[in-house]
Amino acid sequence: MTFSDRLFKKIEPVWNSYLEHPFIKGIGEGTLDKEKFIHYMQQDYVYLIEYSRVFAIGSAKANDIETMTIFANLLHGTMNFEMDLHREYAEKFGISNEQLEATEPSAIVTAYTSYMISQAALGGVENAIAAVFACAWSYNWIGKKLAEWPGALDHELYGNWVKMYSSDGFTKIADDCLHLINDIAKDKPEHELKKMEEIVIQTSYFEYMFWDMAENTSMWPVKELADA
Ligand SMILES: Cc1ncc(C[n+]2csc(CCO)c2C)c(N)n1
Numbered sequence: 001m002t003f004s005d006r007l008f009k010k011i012e013p014v015w016n017s018y019l020e021h022p023f024i025k026g027i028g029e030g031t032l033d034k035e036k037f038i039h040y041m042q043q044d045y046v047y048l049i050e051y052s053r054v055f056a057i058g059s060a061k062a063n064d065i066e067t068m069t070i071f072a073n074l075l076h077g078t079m080n081f082e083m084d085l086h087r088e089y090a091e092k093f094g095i096s097n098e099q100l101e102a103t104e105p106s107a108i109v110t111a112y113t114s115y116m117i118s119q120a121a122l123g124g125v126e127n128a129i130a131a132v133f134a135c136a137w138s139y140n141w142i143g144k145k146l147a148e149w150p151g152a153l154d155h156e157l158y159g160n161w162v163k164m165y166s167s168d169g170f171t172k173i174a175d176d177c178l179h180l181i182n183d184i185a186k187d188k189p190e191h192e193l194k195k196m197e198e199i200v201i202q203t204s205y206f207e208y209m210f211w212d213m214a215e216n217t218s219m220w221p222v223k224e225l226a227d228a
Helices: 003-020 022-029 034-061 065-092 097-101 107-122 125-146 159-166 168-185 190-215 223-227
Strands: none
Touching: 003 022, 003 125, 003 168, 003 190, 022 034, 022 125, 022 159, 022 190, 034 065, 034 097, 034 107, 034 125, 034 190, 065 097, 065 125, 065 159, 065 168, 107 125, 107 190, 125 159, 125 168, 125 190, 159 168, 168 190
């Protein structure tokens, strides 16, 4: 059994719950409120800026040039490929790149990114790959599931989201993370594997909380406070 098989056994119930979440269902069924999607995109944009730092930490902590290059490519892919999707959606909604970057992060975004950055900073390269794993892999997993829902790929607003995360390009990114975590876990003692597992479980819960924040307007930053 590979390390990722072991991880998947642990996190499968949490990941299955994503597919039951009203926000994900809203994307897959095409019924999601547009304002919620716009808010989600803005929050996700500032999330990705901080998330990218974890790839940079992974590259800095890598013990060989191959691992260093994989992290650097993942960093490049996020900032140029994934964030382009957000910039394209924002343009469609009349939101400039400057406005996107100036988004005030919700408390959950701050908690999630702070957790990933601190775990990656405190440990070695194994913590960095464990911190990014659920994020990179779960979106491709969700994208591929939603792609099978009737009409999800063709929806005029959310179809591109489903296309993007189920695409070959994103499947390759998710696979790169999968190979990397298995490779790094190979020679690790059990106590380090346990720590990696704990990080993947925590980040899987954070993913759920992110969907919850996107769905529930009461968890959004208060606009009047941000503008004051
Ligand atoms: C909260 C949140 N979690 C996961 C992703 C998806 N994601 C983030 S980085 C990456 C790897 C390559 O860009 C992927 C797939 C997201 N956008 N937002």
